[in-house]
Amino acid sequence: MWVHLVSLASTQPLHDPSVRTVIQTSARVAYVATCSSLCWGVFLSTGWISRITGRTAMRKSHATLAVLAIALAGIHAALFLFLDNKNVRFHLATVTIPLSDGGKWRWALGIVGLEIMIAIMISSALQRLFVYRRWLHVHWLSYPAVAAIVVHAWLGAAANGHLATLWLAGLTVLVPTAAIVILRFVPASFLATVGLLTEEPYSHDxxxxxxxxxxxxxxxxxxxxxxxxxxxxxxxxxxxxxxxxxxxxxxxxxxxxxxxxxxxxxxxxxxxxxxxxxxxxxxxxxx
The missing domain is CATH 3.30.70.20 (Alpha-Beta Plaits)
Structure with a gap:
């Protein structure tokens, strides 16, 4: 797939506006899907909304959002092969190896975050081969991975003059995501005390x-x-x-x-x- 993209990139005109539009759109949708997947994963692990839908449906929804986020982020990275930046020409190594070929730190954050998410997806597919505790520790890497992707997105928006455009939309997605993640690590007894979590038993399927x-x-x-x-x-x-x-x-x-x-x-x-x-x-x- 990558070889095919590289060969196509060499035959395409540089600075194609439509390619840049797809890059920006895929990045923004991937940003939303990544934050949504993280939130849904927290809901799944804590059972906070298990009354609304079954656990199996929640797990499949979480997996769907995660795959969507990874796919869009992969498209976002791959399309840079079709561009000729003023300061650096993007190669396969540029979009897969952090800080290679003159890569910047903000690019490295996105690459590392995406590759960690891919590793988590692979480990989830092979979950039966892992001891649960070890698999869970790997899955917890999604928190720093999403953090790296979010920082990459905001730094990229600032560097390309789109920060004003993404400010409201970005915060609208980021603030509830951060709040949910913080609540994830708050003791359940405290959440029950302040009324955010009920410990009342309820009927199950x-x-x-x-x-x-x-x-x-x-x-x-x-x-x-x-x-x-x-x-x-x-x-x-x-x-x-x-x-x-x-x-x-x-x-x-x-x-x-x-x-x-x-x-x-x-x-x-x-x-x-x-x-x-x-x-x-x-x-x-x-x-």
Whole structure:
């Protein structure tokens, strides 16, 4: 694909106004799609709008927005091969390797942000091959990636004289995105205290949110139970105790009900971290 674009670029007239228009349009739409994808990802991980739509639909919507943002950003970068800048001629290395061929820092931010997003997309497609905790850590790179892309977009707008045009529209998208991301890392107990999050149980779709047990035969001093009505399937328990909890792609939570001694610390960590306090630990031996 890149070779084909390079060959086409060599035959196209320079400074094509229509190409510049597509570059600007793709950048702006990619900016909106990137921020929207990040917001939707926060909604998915926290379950804040799970009452509106099912978890599966939310996951697919998040993936669609992410792919759209990456595709538009890729088009934005590739079309620079068709232009002849006054100071630098864009080559394949210029749009793929940060700071190469006289590249600027603002270009490097966009390249790094896009390539991180591509890596996250690939890791999501291969999620089954990763330990969940490691995959989650890779996915968290989306926050600095989006930050780099946003800075790249604003610096590019300022350098090309479009800052006034993007000021209102850019802030309209950026402010709610930043607010949602900040709220993502605020403790759930505080959000519940100020009324931004309710911990009241609500009914779930049984097929989507069914919780099943995985039993072991050995007797242990600790048992786990999960309140089906309170569990929002955030997946925090899996991140804290991957040996005890597993959230399947189909929206089902599997967990070990009888904890062996070496996993008791993980069980306690999962119970403490659960934002809905849906995990209950018992010190009595099972009968």
């Amino acid at each position: 049984k097929q989507e949110l069914a919780i099943t047990h995985s039993h072991v035969l050995t007797r242990t001093a600790m048992t786990i139970s999960v309140d089906n009505q309170r569990c929002h399937l955030y997946g925090v328990c899996q991140a804290e105790a991957p040996n005890l909890f597993e959230l399947t792609p189909g929206g089902r939570l599997h967990y070990v009900s009888h904890v062996i001694d070496e996993h008791t610390d993980q069980a306690k960590a999962a119970a403490r971290a659960c934002p809905m306090r849906a995990i209950h630990l018992s010190g009595e031996r099972p009968v």
